[in-house]
Amino acid sequence: MNKTFAFALMLILLGVSCKKKTVDTNQFYISEFPIELGNRWTYSYTDWSGWSDTAIITVASFQRLQDGNIKYLCPVMLAHEVADTVVFVKSPQGLYFSGTYNHLQHFFGESSIPFPICSGKEWTFINKEDRLKVEDVSDSTVNRNFVFKDTYYISRHFSSDSMYINSSYQINKNIGFTSVSINENFSASIPNRMHLELLDFEIK
Numbered sequence: 001m002n003k004t005f006a007f008a009l010m011l012i013l014l015g016v017s018c019k020k021k022t023v024d025t026n027q028f029y030i031s032e033f034p035i036e037l038g039n040r041w042t043y044s045y046t047d048w049s050g051w052s053d054t055a056i057i058t059v060a061s062f063q064r065l066q067d068g069n070i071k072y073l074c075p076v077m078l079a080h081e082v083a084d085t086v087v088f089v090k091s092p093q094g095l096y097f098s099g100t101y102n103h104l105q106h107f108f109g110e111s112s113i114p115f116p117i118c119s120g121k122e123w124t125f126i127n128k129e130d131r132l133k134v135e136d137v138s139d140s141t142v143n144r145n146f147v148f149k150d151t152y153y154i155s156r157h158f159s160s161d162s163m164y165i166n167s168s169y170q171i172n173k174n175i176g177f178t179s180v181s182i183n184e185n186f187s188a189s190i191p192n193r194m195h196l197e198l199l200d201f202e203i204k
Helices: 003-017
Strands: 040-046 052-058 061-064 070-078 081-091 094-099 111-114 121-124 130-142 147-159 163-172 176-186 192-202
Touching: none
Parallel strands: none
Antiparallel strands: 040 052, 040 192, 052 070, 061 070, 070 081, 081 094, 094 111, 121 130, 130 147, 147 163, 163 176, 176 192
16 A cells, blocks of 8 residues: 555545644644654664664755655664664655664564644554553653753554554654654563663754
8 A cells, every 4th residue: 555645545534533622722732743854863772682772863855745744864883883764754744764684673664653642642553552642741751861841751552462652652743753652562472572762862
């Protein structure tokens, strides 16, 4: 299926099933998510085995799609070489993202986040066991290098007969993803836990 069409279909289905539990005027709009040419984020990266390194994601190129949305290609430098490419598609309805190789695809696997977002919003995907929710909005969040304002905590829970995946995203206005954690558990296997945490960023 064409990825752009799949993305549009996903957002339509999400919109139908979206429900807002609380009223919050502090909304986060897609225009405040800074996917623009030249922007760069540096993360500490820890994979399921405990191996750690620095991952640098840079917006290197973009193209305007036939539907008017924009696709951004973001190479990922890991261990001093290009180890992955993260693809973002930005539209008025939300943000689609996917990893194309085998490193950050766990963090940015094919998925989307509808915008605007605010505390209490939640969505159900086509699979009723696949849910996305804005758990909280914090006025101040501290990581190892920064104090962030307006941190949006988003959780995603997916389960099936053979696996479950719990993901948590921290997103900040005009910065982007500041933390991503993944907990995967497949039947008869050791749980996989992976983490990204923002170390530095450059926004044009």
